[in-house]
Amino acid sequence: MKTSFTLCLTFIALAATFAQQRPAAPPPPAVSTAPANPPPAGQTNPAAPAQPAAQIPPGGVATSPAAPQVAPPPGAPAAPGSSVTATLSPAVGASASPAPAASAAPATSTPVTGNFLIDNFRKGGPIMWPILIVSIIALTVVIERCFWWTGRWFRRDPKRIEKVFTAIEVGDVAEASRLSRDSHDPVLRMMWNGLNHQHASLQGALQVAAGIEIKRAGRFLVVMDTLVTLAPLLGLLGTITGLIRSFSFLGNEELAVTAVTGGIAEALIATACGLGIAIFSLIPFNFFTSRVSNLEFELQTAATNLEVMLESTAKAKREAPVGAK
Numbered sequence: 001m002k003t004s005f006t007l008c009l010t011f012i013a014l015a016a017t018f019a020q021q022r023p024a025a026p027p028p029p030a031v032s033t034a035p036a037n038p039p040p041a042g043q044t045n046p047a048a049p050a051q052p053a054a055q056i057p058p059g060g061v062a063t064s065p066a067a068p069q070v071a072p073p074p075g076a077p078a079a080p081g082s083s084v085t086a087t088l089s090p091a092v093g094a095s096a097s098p099a100p101a102a103s104a105a106p107a108t109s110t111p112v113t114g115n116f117l118i119d120n121f122r123k124g125g126p127i128m129w130p131i132l133i134v135s136i137i138a139l140t141v142v143i144e145r146c147f148w149w150t151g152r153w154f155r156r157d158p159k160r161i162e163k164v165f166t167a168i169e170v171g172d173v174a175e176a177s178r179l180s181r182d183s184h185d186p187v188l189r190m191m192w193n194g195l196n197h198q199h200a201s202l203q204g205a206l207q208v209a210a211g212i213e214i215k216r217a218g219r220f221l222v223v224m225d226t227l228v229t230l231a232p233l234l235g236l237l238g239t240i241t242g243l244i245r246s247f248s249f250l251g252n253e254e255l256a257v258t259a260v261t262g263g264i265a266e267a268l269i270a271t272a273c274g275l276g277i278a279i280f281s282l283i284p285f286n287f288f289t290s291r292v293s294n295l296e297f298e299l300q301t302a303a304t305n306l307e308v309m310l311e312s313t314a315k316a317k318r319e320a321p322v323g324a325k
Helices: 002-020 116-123 128-155 158-169 173-180 186-196 198-217 221-248 256-324
Strands: none
Touching (some): 128 221, 128 256, 186 198, 186 256, 221 256
């Protein structure tokens, strides 16, 4: 009677288990816990876990070992008479597969200093050195010309020029020469040179003095004109050398990406620097050229007025005795 009752309970448990069982994922690979050196015959391995003995339910009938066991939910007490399935966890300290080493960053050929100007200068290649020299010369010339024209602006003395013309108009050439002496105004210096050499050649003396003043005003303009043309050409040369460097590394697959990008960066940096220097020099160059043209016009106007007034004064002196008679 007990045996029949036990068989019925076992059949019901099996039916419930098969009804609730779902297809499980493939089991993970078994972790070998066997020691490297097996123990000698007749000795038990102390590290091996003890196998639980088969439990025989009351009634003397052993359950089938092949029967699947239903694991209770976490935290729930196990039912009496049911076997608990033990899960082997890997031993602490077991060697795991080494993680892949982090790929080291590719070493750059140009050291990074953190300074934007220095880093870009190094990336621009060897052509950046002549571009640097050109930029220094351009900056020096622009600063020198700015100081010169600023001083010339403060040296202007239009009131004294009017006094000189007034003295010439009344026929007092000596007073006009005295007023124009030791002046820093280019127009007055030219007039003084013409008044002191009018006995030889007034027009020649004025032309020589005007040429000296124009040459002083136009000093370094040829240098600036050369720099405006030279800087873009140096940038273009840097572009060509950078592209040549890029294409020379295309055959090497390992260094193709970094080398090509480095060559293109060199080309772009050199071109940008050359154009920047040309733009920086072009605006002051045009401004100074216009100022020289204005000074030349002022000198020509003053020289023409001086000649006309001296001729009229001399003619008046020649005609005065005739009118008196």
